[in-house]
Amino acid sequence: MPVPPIMIQAEGLVKRYRRRMAVDQLSFQVREGEICALLGPNGAGKTSTMRMLLGLSRPDAGTASLAGKLVHLGAPVLRRVGVLIDGPALVPHLSGIANLKLLWSAAGRSWPPPALEEALDLAGLGAATGRRVKGYSTGMRQRLMLAAALMRRPDVLLLDEPANGLDPAEVRALRRHLAVCADAGAAVLISSHQLAEVQLLATHAVVMHNGRLTAAGTLDDLVGAHTSLEDAYLAMIEGYHDAAL
Numbered sequence: 001m002p003v004p005p006i007m008i009q010a011e012g013l014v015k016r017y018r019r020r021m022a023v024d025q026l027s028f029q030v031r032e033g034e035i036c037a038l039l040g041p042n043g044a045g046k047t048s049t050m051r052m053l054l055g056l057s058r059p060d061a062g063t064a065s066l067a068g069k070l071v072h073l074g075a076p077v078l079r080r081v082g083v084l085i086d087g088p089a090l091v092p093h094l095s096g097i098a099n100l101k102l103l104w105s106a107a108g109r110s111w112p113p114p115a116l117e118e119a120l121d122l123a124g125l126g127a128a129t130g131r132r133v134k135g136y137s138t139g140m141r142q143r144l145m146l147a148a149a150l151m152r153r154p155d156v157l158l159l160d161e162p163a164n165g166l167d168p169a170e171v172r173a174l175r176r177h178l179a180v181c182a183d184a185g186a187a188v189l190i191s192s193h194q195l196a197e198v199q200l201l202a203t204h205a206v207v208m209h210n211g212r213l214t215a216a217g218t219l220d221d222l223v224g225a226h227t228s229l230e231d232a233y234l235a236m237i238e239g240y241h242d243a244a245l
């Protein structure tokens with residue numbers, strides 16, 4: 001079988017904030033149809049990596065590419081990408097659906113997007129889509145942002161902690177939806193601290209610590225002889241701490 005094309009690629013990425021090295025020579029790739037979890041302790045550099053992959057922050061060295069195209073702010077390839085990342089993306093005094101329309105139409109596209117119904121189903125907000133976002137709970141905002149990420153039926157998805165604020169039924173719906181996207185050929189990169197959830201969802205994982213790559217591979221390879229991803233991950237991170245002492 002031919003190897004699927006690389007859709008998300010970090011090559012030697014470096015990001016410094018003053019003297020702090022947030023991302024240090026990070027390289028990894030995600031191919032079409034893969035769901036790759038980006039794992040690491042707080043401050044490991046996951047969000048910094050996501051931001052560089054989205055052109056929201058410029059690498060100090062190295063390159064970020066999506067679908068074989070170098071990424072920069074406003075790069076056309078970003079239209080193919082569904083994104084969930086912290087930021088002031090929603091307008092509080094507009095309804096949920098008006099926010100989706102604004103996000104969609106800002107790039108000059110005609111409403112509605114191709115996968116609006118599926119995305120709204122996943123969001124499960126029902127009649128609340130007509131209510132102002134300022135009355136939404138954290139989980140409802142998160143679900144609306146997910147709908148925004150999915151409504152374009154993206155072939156690349158970059159999701160920073162997408163399960164934050166979701167209840168268990170919503171987490172399961174999200175997992176199923178991402179599996180459908182990946183089956184249809186999307187490449188998904190998802191950062192998470194929820195290792196049990198990741199084990200159910202991901203096909204691959206990249207583990208980073210102190211900005212550096214600790215391990216990358218298929219989930220099966222990473223779990224190896226351990227009983228769970230959690231055990232494998234903690235052994236990796238502890239091993240790293242021990243080695244650094």
Ligand SMILES: Nc1ncnc2c1ncn2[C@@H]1O[C@H](COP(=O)(O)OP(=O)(O)OP(=O)(O)O)[C@@H](O)[C@H]1O
Pocket residue numbers: 017020021022040041042043044045046047048049
């Ligand atoms: N804008 C910034 N200015 C200065 N330092 C920053 C900035 N953004 C991130 N950092 C630092 O860079 C390092 C990596 O942060 P980053 O947010 O990428 O980690 P993370 O793996 O996403 O963490 P978490 O799991 O807590 O979200 C941290 O030490 C953080 O304090």
